[in-house]
Amino acid sequence: MGAAGVGVAVRDLGYRWGSTNGNTHINIHWATLQLAPSLVDYVIVHELAHLKGLNHTDRYWAEVARGMPDYERRRDELTTAGVKIWTCRG
Numbered sequence: 001m002g003a004a005g006v007g008v009a010v011r012d013l014g015y016r017w018g019s020t021n022g023n024t025h026i027n028i029h030w031a032t033l034q035l036a037p038s039l040v041d042y043v044i045v046h047e048l049a050h051l052k053g054l055n056h057t058d059r060y061w062a063e064v065a066r067g068m069p070d071y072e073r074r075r076d077e078l079t080t081a082g083v084k085i086w087t088c089r090g
């Protein structure tokens with residue numbers, strides 16, 4: 001993804017799988033780590049791509065695809081698998 005020196009923390013992020021300050025740091029929800037590694041990778045790539053833009057524009061998704069060509073399949077899987085893992089969301 002061309003990202004270097006990016007800090008990573010695992011936290012409770014409420015309804016989000018990941019977040020970023022858009023500059024030097026990404027956060028991963030602890031619940032994300034219950035997912036299959038291929039889906040954890042998707043969340044990480046999703047956040048790293050946000051370092052070049054916070055909005056989900058066509059340009060943003062092109063950046064995701066550059067790092068993870070099969071991201072659409074993984075994004076769909078996350079929608080299905082994400083509701084089956086344990087969270088504090090109730």
Ligand SMILES: [Zn+2]
Nearest residue numbers: 046050054056
């Ligand atoms: Zn996003």
